[in-house]
Amino acid sequence: MTRHSFIQMSKLSNVKGRISYITSHARQENLYATYRTANNTFWSNLAKECQQEFKRSNTPGQCIEARELIIALPEVYTTFEPQQVLEDFTEDFRRRYNVECVSALHHNKRKTNYHIHLIFSERRLLAEPDIKIATRSVFYDETGKRVRTKKEITDESGKVREGCTVIPKGGIYEQHLFTVKDDRFKSEPFLDEVKRNYTDLINRHISDPEQHLKVFDPDSIYLPTKKIGKNNPKAAEIEADNAARQEWNRTADMALISGIEETKILEIKKEEIHQKASQYIKSNGWLPNLFRSIVGRAKELLQNLIRQTALPPKPVLNMDMAEFRTMQKLMIRVQDRAREIRSLQDEAPKLKAQLAEIKGIFKSKERKALETQIQQTETKISAMLEALPDILKSDGYPDVQVFMATYRKAEAVVDKYNRELAEWERKVKESRRPAEKERYAPPAKESVRDQLRRLQAEGRQQKTKHRSRDRER
Structure with a gap:
């Protein structure tokens, strides 16, 4: 089965706490590198402004101060220099989206998941701070909402209620160091774009094409699997x-x-x-x-x-085309293996039915033997299903879906050639005058061979317009 990239995005309601967590050697057992494009002051100011804007908006829920990407890396990346890997991935994001980042490169506890945490800001620093000076006193109630008069924030004795704020004339009542949030970061197209970009970047440093990752296509025939995070209770x-x-x-x-x-x-x-x-x-x-x-x-x-639908495969076309014959042999191999699996799948229910019929205290050995046979059959089915795509991978095809699509296209090319050849033979046969035979030339085999080679190359090197399993791995 093809391996898919895993790139996940989450919202952060406490960006300073999250930065401290992912970059701390004391809190991370396997921390290999950290990288920042902005200092702590930037992130403190960002968190403060996000909270102020959220309070003013009176929106329910939690304030989102920043966002985080988790990018899983293939095992081969453990052989690369960690700091360089982290800086390359972080700077690639910064160049594309012009935002500040903090990142860290980790292994999980069992060292089975090598991954990057990349925190990024949805806001950008303004060239000059936007400062608003009060031309008259400004009043805010306990919720941070601006009110028109002082009377609205005083109690019966005329004192300003606890939690309310008064900004005197000439004071700063509003200050912005950052732009508004970039709405692009909330959208599905953005995450899809990030997945494609990072999958391409990961593959760029993997020399073996068979080890390349793919972005999972939700419109494919497959279902994605989910990543199991650290200490996940589920x-x-x-x-x-x-x-x-x-x-x-x-x-x-x-x-x-x-x-x-x-x-x-x-x-x-x-x-x-x-x-x-x-x-x-x-x-x-x-x-x-x-x-x-x-x-x-x-x-x-x-x-x-x-x-x-378990019908025999189409008859093998007897043509002098080595490329198509190779594909046919591969097709026959996987179909033979599929028939073996179907045979075992048909056998399992029969064995279970036999087991259900065996009753009585003196037939425990017979039952035990059947239970063992059923377990062995199911284990064999599972192993054969798991190994099925490997038959194709040895010939350069990443998975069953890609091979079948390539094979069907190649088959159509050969069928078309057969029809053209039959038509040519019919016209030659019907022609009574010998000279007329020269008017018809058989379809060129060389052009068909070229088409088959092109289709095979596309199938073996396909980068994927389909299918992660984000979930992607």
Whole structure:
């Protein structure tokens, strides 16, 4: 299965506290590098102004002082100089969006997740502070809301109530060091852009194309898996959820190899998973167990469709084209493996039915033998499904979806060539005059070979217009 990049964005309501946490050697067990484009004064002033603006707006919820990106890096990055990696990634963001940043490069406790924390400001420093001087006394109530008269903030004895503020004439009643927030950072297109940019930057330093990461495409046949964060109390729940998603993804691979159209798989995914999950969420809220059962039912529906569609592959075209024959052999290999998996999948329910029929206290050995056989069969199915994409990777294709798309295109090229050749032979045969044969030339095999080579190269080197699993890894 293709590896996907993981880039996640979150809102920060306490930017100074978060900076202290990610950059502290005392609080981080595996901290390799830190980098700042602005000093502590910048972040203190930013937090203060964000809180002031939030108070004035009287908006419910929490004030957002800054935002944070978490960027997961492949294992090969542990061999690079940490400070240089961190500075490259941070400066790339700063150049693109012209905002100040603080970043840190970490490993998790088990050293299985090498990643960057990148905090950035949504506001920029003004060239000159915007200072407003009061031309008359200015009054604010306890909530920070500006009122018209002093009477509105005094008690019955005429004293200013506690928590209210009076700015005298000539005093500074409002001061801005920063611009307003850049709304672009709130948008989905911004996060999509960041994911593409950072995925390209990560891949730029990986020499092996087969190790390149891809941005997950939500419109693909696959379901994304979720990242399990440090000390996440729902880790077991997310792990079970990810297992269900991976089962669907493997079944989708089987469906492609079995000849089911990609559009049909997408239709099942949309109707049986997305739409049903959306309906249940609206009525019941998010229930992980319910979502897993929805994915399980969709997987069973797809498996039934695979059984019904388990037809023999199209006859091999006997043509002198080494490129297409190579692809055909690869296709036959994965289809043979798919048939083996289907055979085992058909065998498992039969064994379970046999086990259910064995009753009585004197048949414990027989039951134990069947239970072991069932467990071995299910383990073998899981291992074979997991290894299925590796057959294609050895020939340069990143996953089943890319190979099948490339194969279908190549097959169409060869079919077209066959039709042209048949038409040529028909015209030559129908022509009674020998000289007329010279008017018709058979379609050039060389041009077909060129098309096949181009399609293979595209399939093997495809960067991805589809599919993270952000969730991306």
